[in-house]
Amino acid sequence: MNGEAHLILTNIDSVPGRQIVQHFGLVQGSTIRAKHFGRDFAAGLKNIVGGELKGYTELLQESRAEATNRMVAQASELGANAVINVRFTTSSVAQGASEILAYGTAVLVE
Amino acid sequence: MTSVELWITLGIPVVLIVVGKVVGASLERGHYRSIVDREARFRARPAISTKELDAAGLVQSASLAVGSVVVSVDHFKRFVSGFRMIFGGEVRSYSSLIDRARREAVLRMKESKPGADAYLNTRIETSTISSTAGNEGMGTIEVLAYGTAVHYHHRP
Structure with missing residues (x-):
């Protein structure tokens, strides 16, 4: 995922080995993706034999990376250099479309 | 209604179920072999569900691993589970699917940060996926695993 180079992301209450000096509060990023018709068709065929649906895996990975990037952008705008306690959630908004949300607490570590 | 039409309407689902059984079972065996293999390789780098580590203070760096x-079930399992829905009880054909998906997701999390010494606060989330038609929601799931990958200072 982009942005990870200059921002530290963790899903625990701290950045291990670093001291938190300032809190900036909640930051979040989300995206809603609809499935591509072609991918849906290919997945339909794959459904016969079961197993991994690579098209969907990639689609959701891209969306999650996008949501993370938006969260990271918000955090760096605030002057943070780390986001702690990152959580991901997925919810379906409509048939064939799902929202992916990433949120966390923006902090400054020394 | 000719007998040809009857054969086609009855035959296609049966063929799909048989193909699903044969190909799906062999894919599942292959997948389990690969899972067991890769799990053995990562055994010394555990994914743990707590936030604390016993070696606090020794951490060199931390980053998010995702x-x-x-995955979806094959036609045969979907057919068998249909019967199970009538009588109730454990749907075993779906248990193996979810087991595979979870183990695969955790392995991918580990593989995204392959050098880490441990993965703290590992979370596993499962969500169902529905098609645009809305009728295939059953049997297609996404599993997400994420945690904090930490590197320890190398001990002398």
Whole structure:
């Protein structure tokens, strides 16, 4: 995922080995993706034999990376250099479309 | 209604179920072999569900590790589970699917940060995926695993 180079992301209450000096509060990023018709068709065929649906895996990975990037952008705008306690959630908004949300607490570590 | 039409309407689902059984079972065996293999390779780098580590203070760096997978059941299992829905009880054909998906997601999480010494606060989330038609929601799931990958200072 982009942005990870200059921002530290963790899903625990701290950045291990670093001291938190300032809190900036909640930051979040989300995206809603609809499935591509072609991918849906290919997945339909794959459904016969079961197993991994690579098209969907990639689609959701891209969306999650996008949501993370938006969260990271918000955090760096605030002057943070780390986001702690990152959580991901997925919810379906409509048939064939799902929202992916990433949120966390923006902090400054020394 | 000719007998040809009857054969086609009855035959296609039966063929799909048989193909699903044969190909799906062999894919599942292959997948389990690969899972067991890769799990053995990562055994010394555990994914733990707590936030604390016993070696606090020795951490050199931390970063987020994420892994996900979307899997679906084959036609045969979907057919068998249909019967199970009538009588109730454990749907075993789906247990193996979810087991595979979870283990695969955790492995992918580990593989996204392969050098880490441990993965703290590992979370596993499962969500169902519905098609645009809305009728295939059953049997297609996404599993997401994420945690904090930490590197320890190398001990002398």
